[in-house]
Amino acid sequence: MAAVIAATGVVKSFGEGRAARRVLDGASLHVHPGEVVAILGRSGTGKSTMLHLVGGLDRPDAGTISVAGEPVTGTSERALSRLRRRRIGFVFQFFHLLPELSGEANVLLAGRVRGAAPDAAARGQDLIDRLGLREVARSLPHQLSGGEQQRFAIARALVNDPPVLLADEPTGNLDTTAGAEVLRLLRAGAEEGRAVVMVTHETAAANIADRVLTLRDGQLIG
Numbered sequence: 063m064a065a066v067i068a069a070t071g072v073v074k075s076f077g078e079g080r081a082a083r084r085v086l087d088g089a090s091l092h093v094h095p096g097e098v099v100a101i102l103g104r105s106g107t108g109k110s111t112m113l114h115l116v117g118g119l120d121r122p123d124a125g126t127i128s129v130a131g132e133p134v135t136g137t138s139e140r141a142l143s144r145l146r147r148r149r150i151g152f153v154f155q156f157f158h159l160l161p162e163l164s165g166e167a168n169v170l171l172a173g174r175v176r177g178a179a180p181d182a183a184a185r186g187q188d189l190i191d192r193l194g195l196r197e198v199a200r201s202l203p204h205q206l207s208g209g210e211q212q213r214f215a216i217a218r219a220l221v222n223d224p225p226v227l228l229a230d231e232p233t234g235n236l237d238t239t240a241g242a243e244v245l246r247l248l249r250a251g252a253e254e255g256r257a258v259v260m261v262t263h264e265t266a267a268a269n270i271a272d273r274v275l276t277l278r279d280g281q282l283i284g
């Protein structure tokens with residue numbers, strides 16, 4: 063089976079001149095459908111940077127990245143934003159829900175953007191039910207617990223049925239119970255055939271992974 067995430071020889075530096083620092087130095091990552099990969103590593107080693115590059119939120123200095131057979135590197139901004147909307151779901155540590163919209167509206171909005179999946183609205187409602195969010199669907203993010211906010215964020219990430227789910231410290235702001243539920247949902251996302259990549263500090267999160275990689279000296283090591 064072909065890798066749905068294929069990143070090879072990724073290089074990324076920040077800063078200029080003597081302050082320049084090469085954070086990624088030939089990092090490679092290949093993830094297959096149905097697989098959960100956890101990325102561990104000390105603070106500041108470039109884990110989030112790698113995830114952002116794979117997700118097309120930033121561009122590498124060198125290397126090639128493709129997602130679901132479509133190029134992430136060497137493509138136009140327009141193609142990239144379409145790829146992000148349709149092929150990639152993002153889950154962040156601080157949820158990043160729009161504060162003025164209800165949980166439900168956050169989910170449905172992501173399913174209404176240009177190029178969204180045609181059945182996104184129905185899937186959004188189904189996800190709200192399946193993730194146990196129906197009773198709080200109309201609540202604003204600040205009225206929700208962290209676990210509820212993250213479940214809405216996961217529903218939002220899945221509303222367009224992307225083949226790739228990228229999660230940056232998804233349990234970092236949650237207690238053990240809420241964190242375990244989020245991990246269960248990410249695992250379930252993989253069982254449905256998605257490739258899931260998760261940056262984490264937590265052993266409980268790494269425990270649900272099929273593979274654990276460590277970012278060290280700018281490279282991903284198995």
Ligand SMILES: Nc1ncnc2c1ncn2[C@@H]1O[C@H](COP(=O)(O)OP(=O)(O)OP(=O)(O)O)[C@@H](O)[C@H]1O
Nearest residue numbers: 076077085103104105106107108109110111112261
């Ligand atoms: N946009 C940016 N501009 C300048 N430097 C950046 C930028 N993004 C990241 N960096 C630097 O790159 C390095 C790696 O950052 P990154 O957030 O990828 O690390 P991380 O491994 O995810 O760390 P943590 O575990 O603490 O979240 C850090 O030194 C950071 O300061």
